[in-house]
């Protein structure tokens with residue numbers, strides 16, 4: 001079901017004490033929007049975070065997950081490990097994973113399959129680079145990122161998938177996509193889903209925008225018909241800013 005969602009991607013930030021402190025600050029804020037609130041602390045702090053969010057509506061997600069169940073895969077974290085820590089949601093395909101760690105569409109398809117098989121909800125991230133937008137290829141790039149990693153799935157799988165459109169040129173740059181650019185791409189994503197599956201399915205999937213989202217620009221972006229919320233980086237690291245964005249998602 002399509003939902004309002006604001007997710008904070010903490011990336012490589014916050015040690016144990018800082019994780020506890022930010023969550024305490026988040027719990028002191030009031031969510032007047034009714035949106036789902038999700039945070040993604042680092043792996044080492046997931047257990048701390050799950051304990052710290054108790055008694056609130058804040059959900060804890062991982063930033064990544066292995067496609068393997070177990071074995072000699074140094075540095076990896078499995079679906080079972082996440083679930084045993086009380087984590088039932090993961091980001092997959094963030095542009096930083098694609099760019100710095102060589103994650104391909106084919107690998108992401110495997111990770112998506114593993115997560116869904118283990119009942120882990122996926123926030124699937126994708127988006128074009130600056131050169132791709134400048135050369136007018138952004139729609140093709142996004143369509144292929146989505147189809148390569150997701151279009152082998154049956155329609156039912158999308159009940160456990162949230163999409164996050166994050167144009168790479170807007171991530172951490174201060175240059176956000178305009179609300180109209182976000183809407184244009186989100187409408188295109190919904191049409192791509194409708195063409196492959198059905199209009200009903202396309203209308204049931206939550207699609208988040210990410211990239212330099214701030215309390216000052218969130219309301220305009222979230223007001224667009226096909227934007228269901230945001231995936232927030234830098235502004236998710238301060239409780240007031242993050243809740244400014246959450247409460248803009250009316």
Ligand code: 13P
Pocket residue numbers: 009094166170171172173174210211212213231232233234235
């Ligand atoms: P910023 O909000 O810092 O641009 O980061 C967006 C992002 O990549 C969240 O995953």
